[in-house]
Amino acid sequence: MIVAQRKPFQEIMNSIREYEKILTVGCGTCVAVCLAGGAQEVSTLNWELSAASDLQNQPRELGAATVTRQCDHEFLQELDSLVPEYEALLSMACGVGIQFLAERYPDKPVLPAVDTSGMAGNRDVGWYEERCKGCGRCVLAYTAGVCPVTMCAKGLLNGPCGGTNGRYCETNPDQPCAWHTIYHRLSRQGRLKDILKYQPPQEWSNQVPRTIVQPGYGHQQKNEGAETA
DSSP states (O other): OEEEEEOOHHHHHHHTTTOSEEEEEEESSHHHHTTSSSHHHHHHHHHHHHHHHHHTTOOOEEEEEEESOTTSHHHHGGGTTTGGGOSEEEEOSOHHHHHHHHHHOTTSOEEEOEEEEEEEEEEETTEEEEEEOOOSSOOTTTTTTOOHHHHSTTOOSSOOOTTOBTTEETTEEEEEOHHHHHHHHHHHTTOGGGGGSOOOOOOOGGGSOOOOOOTTOHHHHHHHHHHHO
């Protein structure tokens, strides 16, 4: 799940300084689950923005809408009749949703109200742990299901380093050493030989925009391309 955190309130206020009519747009999936950008968070943020604006003698008209997914154009259609009424859009979606919103309404400023933190698992209500950085080349088969890119402070694909302090990392006494966990988990599974398999340096394909077409769907993309040519 993609996890986000609301931006500092003053940063949001600064971004809307020039606008009087603003539509705050929430997203009903990832950011709603992690309590950062669903319908409830939209309502709360608008209340805070309205109160702060009134205190500054700069009252604003704040609209609210939450779509199922901002990262899917078909759900953004629901906003088509609303958007023309506003000067700017304040998005509470992840970075992908914000970009899709800006792409659909290129004549409107689209301002982010949240910071996207990464892909995380839900440990408890309001408690999320990042586990994946979307690097584009997964090595979990060889590391007993422990991601060294995310869980190792140094991102070592071939470890451990010399800074292990028992079970913990030298960078933080509260941070478990990923390679300590990998070693002992592989040992329990009888797969210690996997720790000797050299993993080449990451090519970091996630540093450039990627288009992913799942097997069996490429023909659809080709047909769409031919129609627009």
